[in-house]
Amino acid sequence: MAQTLYFPLLLIAVCSISECVQRQYHFINENKTWTDAQRYCREKYTDLATVDNMNDMIQLNKSVKVNDKGVWIGLQGTRAYNWHWSSGDPVLFLNWASGQPYSGNNCTVIKNGKWFVGACNATWTFICYNMSRGLVFVNQRMKWRDAQSYCRQNHTDLVSVRNQNESQQLEKFINDSQTFGSEIWIGLFRDIWQWSDQSNSSFRYWKTGAPQAPDDQRCAAVEQYSCGQWGDYLCSGKWQLPFVCHEDKLIVIQQNLSWSEALRYCRQHHVDLVSVQSVEMQYKVMNVVKLASTEAVWLGLRHSCALGIWFWVSGQTVCYQNWAPGNGTSEEDCEPTVRSGAVQSGGDQSWISRPETHKLNFICRNY
Structure with a gap:
């Protein structure tokens, strides 16, 4: 009886524990x-x-020994512009107005339920997403990057729209907020930059004036003399800098x-x-699950028939949830x-419930 009572109490006690660092950084003090x-x-x-968020950036800067040079990270220019959600969500759904995107502008507004490209330096109101509160309309006019910073500091990020249902919810929210007809920033932007490990991370931390003109010969480096923000340099030639490697903490095992x-x-x-245990960890899972060879991938998520609850095998209760409808x-x-519990390897990569006897790939953690 004591063990039965202790188990759920233990789960409740650890529910607020923050995530461990999911990526280990290694500073290499050699010029290359x-x-x-x-x-x-x-x-x-x-x-x-690779840097997914500001917490990663802080950890990376801690790994760097003091130096007066830039330090290479894994961001490289490409020849093609690609669309990204600020939150790191995969771009699976687009709702452009007729003829859009028609110009070289790289940020997105929503107007009358449809999306338009806009100049990132224009000032508009915007919508954030908050893990606890959902959608939050901010009735302040800001440039897109300033709006992104505001949402990340005060909520979770600028809003993402992953499917038709979320698009309809967003349009209803705007109508209910009585902002119909005006341009409003959402979290969709495009740039030429790609991470070396091909991850979906959309985090950018450029210093003022960077990056320079789009160029597939330029790569990003952290500048400690710019408060840890990024500059862009020629990837080869005279620019030889120390650098930071990362070691993944999540591994997809392609065994069934x-x-x-x-x-x-x-x-x-x-x-x-x-x-x-967090939306940030879900993004990391989404980045690696694309390597799977099965339609879903096992997580450390288990259902207790005796207690009627879901729990993580690490001993944590299920605080953050990302269940597909009808599951969990x-x-x-x-x-x-x-x-x-498993995560879908395609679609919106939600969690699904499966009999434990099913044969699937799975994700191990190294931390």
Whole structure:
């Protein structure tokens, strides 16, 4: 009886514990071109550093020993412009007005329910997304990048729109806010920049005036003399700088195992099946799950028939949730087998409930 009572109390106690750092940074104090630095990182670690958010940026700067040079990270210019959501969500849905996007502008406003490209230096009101409150209309006119900073500091990020349902919800929210007809920033932008590890991260931390003219020969470097913001330099030639590599903390195992077999594998070869306790961790899972060969991938998520709850095998209760409709209920069918949680490898990568005997790829954590 004591053990039964202790278990849910333990889960409640750890619900507020923050996520562990999901990527380890390694500062290499050797001067190399960006391409040579990339080769070094891929041989010794995972790749040149990727930065997903400001917390990552703080951790990366802590790893850098004081120097008066820039420090290469894994962001490189390309020949093509690509659309990104500020939040890092994959771009799976677009709702352009007729003839859009028609110009070289790189930020997006919504007007009368449709999307238009706009000059990023124009000032408009905007909509943030907040994990607790949902959509938040900010009745202040700001440039797109300033609006992005405001949302990240005060909420979660500028709003993303991943499907038709969310588009309709956003339009209803705007109408209810009595802002119909005016241009409003959303979180969609485009640029030429791509991370070396091909991740979806849309985080940018450019210093004022950077980057320079679009160029597929330029790469990003952290400048400590610019308060850790980024400048852009020629990737090769005279620019030889120290650099930061990263080592991934999440690994997709492309073996088809039952949930219990996957749990045993992760604990024997790594640390554990992954727990997803925040939207930031969900983005990291979304970045790696695309490597899977099955339609869904096991997480460290388990249903207790005795207690009627879902829990993480790490001992945490399920605070953050990303269930697909109809999944993740407390009253799961425990016959003929227990249910476990998986993340879809396609679509909007929501969580689904599956019998633990299903054979799927899985994600281990190394931290």
